[in-house]
Amino acid sequence: MAEALSIVFGLIVGSFLNVVIHRLPLKQDIVFRPSHCPRCQAAIPFYLNVPVLSYLVLLGRCRSCRAPISPRYPLVEALTAFSFWLAHNTYGLGLHAVAAAVFLCLLITLAFIDLQHMILPDELTLGGAALFFAYSFFHPEIATMDAVLSGIGAALFFAGLFYFYLKVRRIEGLGFGDVKMVLLLGLFLGLHRLAVAVMLASLSGVLVGLYFILCKKKDLKLALPFGPFLSLGAYAALFWGDALLAWVSSLWGLP
Ligand SMILES: [Zn+2]
Known part of the structure; x- marks a missing residue:
């Protein structure tokens, strides 16, 4: 029922x-x-x-x-x-099921807005970050410090990438919306799952980019929004990130 x-x-x-x-x-x-x-x-x-x-x-x-x-x-x-x-x-x-449902709603909404408009609205990224910062004090799986440091660390890392692309390569390789979005993701996922999310996002982004370049004959300057990939990675990491990490570390544990 x-x-x-x-x-x-x-x-x-x-x-x-x-x-x-x-x-x-x-x-x-x-x-x-x-x-x-x-x-x-x-x-x-x-x-x-x-x-x-x-x-x-x-x-x-x-x-x-x-x-x-x-x-x-x-x-x-x-x-x-x-x-x-x-x-x-x-x-x-319970509360955590509701928090997870809200997080998933944000992922879905951000992914589809970014697909269509190439933007990630502050109302959702920063609004969501504020909400999940407050929730980090109640999160049953992640310590508050883990949530806060993961969110801020990821945002700083992405901001570094953003300025690197802008200054060194003179292109906007990432949007600044992605910087705010990883802040939101880190605050709910914590360090381990966030790492899985970013890896899955990058991997799926590269695969889809290659598909467009090789099969659809787009050029290398093709701009794909990164938000949908971050959403996909975060979605998978929330439910299957722990299992994936355990599997990877068991592979490394082999002689
Ligand atoms: Zn009509």
Whole structure:
């Protein structure tokens, strides 16, 4: 029963995340403006605003103007539902499960905004960092000092990379949003999981970059947003980082 509820709750929250993803970068009101089609402005009645199902019923098109609805909508809803189910399955019910769910919501929202607009809004990165700094005093798995030093250390390291690219190579290899995002990640993940997150992010970023350069014939100056990779790495590190580290150290332990 609690599992089904976590999925339903995740679908509803995912539908709200879609609103944030669409409106926050455009500086539109998130809370008070009712749902509407971005092209024809037609209001979307509540019975056509059901997560995932409405998209399927409407065959992915606006009922009024037939404009295609981005598949991002059902994707974010399903992903949030899965994340809530996973958080509940891993941490049960309680404060830490809620904190993990909030963290996952931030990862999903940041990834999709960065994919579309190449920005990571301060409201989410710095707002999330403030929230998880406060939570670091209650975190059951990570000591407060670990959380704070990991966040600040990672932010300084990324800021160093940012200025290195800017001054030495005269390109913006990273956005400054990435610096603020690793601060947020460190505060919830702690040093070990953060290291796994950054390694997975870099590895997946390089693989996807190579794919675009080799298969899609893009040039080497191709700019990929790093936020989605950081999200992916942090997501995996939260749930499987400890197991991955244990496996890697067991490999090194071999004669
Ligand atoms: Zn429309």
